[in-house]
Amino acid sequence: MNEPRIASLQRVTGETDISVTVSLDGTGAASVDTGIGFFDHMLTALAKHGMIDLDIVAKGDLHIDFHHTVEDTGIALGQAIGRALGDKRGVRRFGSALVPLDEALAEVVVDLSGRPFLAWSVEFPASTVGEMDTELFEEFFRAFAMAAMMTLHVTKKTGRNCHHIAESAFKATARALRMAVEYDPRAAGAIPSTKGIL
Numbered sequence: 001m002n003e004p005r006i007a008s009l010q011r012v013t014g015e016t017d018i019s020v021t022v023s024l025d026g027t028g029a030a031s032v033d034t035g036i037g038f039f040d041h042m043l044t045a046l047a048k049h050g051m052i053d054l055d056i057v058a059k060g061d062l063h064i065d066f067h068h069t070v071e072d073t074g075i076a077l078g079q080a081i082g083r084a085l086g087d088k089r090g091v092r093r094f095g096s097a098l099v100p101l102d103e104a105l106a107e108v109v110v111d112l113s114g115r116p117f118l119a120w121s122v123e124f125p126a127s128t129v130g131e132m133d134t135e136l137f138e139e140f141f142r143a144f145a146m147a148a149m150m151t152l153h154v155t156k157k158t159g160r161n162c163h164h165i166a167e168s169a170f171k172a173t174a175r176a177l178r179m180a181v182e183y184d185p186r187a188a189g190a191i192p193s194t195k196g197i198l
């Protein structure tokens with residue numbers, strides 16, 4: 001326990017080429033280049049508020065649309081976080097956060113369960129924000145949760161501005177994840193599951 005939880009990987013398909021490095025015990029330093037400005041802004045917020053150092057370079061078939069790049073970034077990031085977590089010995093496992101951005105309020109609950117699941121309850125009043133289709137946020141979070149083998153509930157409590165709604169969801173995910181991956185001082189290095197593995 002308390003070994004540096006760092007993971008790097010590269011995921012290459014016929015559609016995307018994505019390199020990710022994560023450090024779960026970082027300061028929230030981020031270097032993100034996906035070719036999609038708003039997405040970079042969201043991933044930078046995820047790093048900052050999750051206190052996860054994040055280095056992402058994603059090259060994708062953006063001439064088609066942003067779908068493959070957004071989804072595959074979720075897969076690669078989720079895989080890297082899952083790899084950095086290892087056996088999850090001594091972690092809190094559960095995390096939750098309510099985070100506003102102006103009129104928007106998002107609630108996120110994370111369980112590092114090993115059972116991948118996304119419960120998405122976020123409606124956007126418009127179909128785009130920046131140059132991104134708002135429907136892609138669900139694709140990102142689903143891919144991320146599946147690849148990280150976590151249970152993830154993302155709920156919009158309220159909100160009207162799409163930028164605010166999206167950013168509150170990413171920030172709440174960051175804070176919930178930060179709580180879940182942190183070491184529990186009372187866990188004494190135990191696996192936080194009655195079945196002995198996660």
Ligand SMILES: O=P(O)(O)OC[C@@H](O)[C@@H](O)c1cnc[nH]1
Pocket residue numbers: 101163164167
């Ligand atoms: O974390 P802060 O909200 O202090 O800063 C980021 C935020 O100001 C900026 O991303 C934003 C403000 N309104 C929409 N987005």
